[in-house]
Amino acid sequence: MGKHTAYWENYSRAQVRGALRMSGVILAWVFVLALLAAGHDAFGKAFPWLIGAGLVGLAATTAWLAMRAQKVVCPECATTYTRHKWGGRCPHCGLGLLQQDP
Numbered sequence: 710m711g712k713h714t715a716y717w718e719n720y721s722r723a724q725v726r727g728a729l730r731m732s733g734v735i736l737a738w739v740f741v742l743a744l745l746a747a748g749h750d751a752f753g754k755a756f757p758w759l760i761g762a763g764l765v766g767l768a769a770t771t772a773w774l775a776m777r778a779q780k781v782v783c784p785e786c787a788t789t790y791t792r793h794k795w796g797g798r799c800p801h802c803g804l805g806l807l808q809q810d811p
């Protein structure tokens with residue numbers, strides 16, 4: 710067990726949960742859009758707007774969750790950084806992503 714083994718194990722589990730949550734959110738939006746499409750006649754002229762709003766909502770929540778998934782809190786120095794931007798390395802202390810010992 711390295712110094713940060715437990716932390717990175719938790720991190721990996723959280724990444725999996727995040728991916729599941731994102732799939733769930735996308736499915737929920739697709740469901741909402743399907744309901745809107747099914748009720749097409751009831752909405753009349755508002756229909757294209759509702760579909761548009763649904764698509765914007767889907768894109769916005771997906772982008773937000775994806776951005777959140779990129780955030781890493783370094784277990785060594787508690788710096789928060791974006792995974793891809795820094796090549797998976799803490800910009801403050803240089804600890805690599807999933808690196809167990811500094």
Ligand SMILES: [Zn+2]
Pocket residue numbers: 783784785786787788799800801802803804
């Ligand atoms: Zn660090």
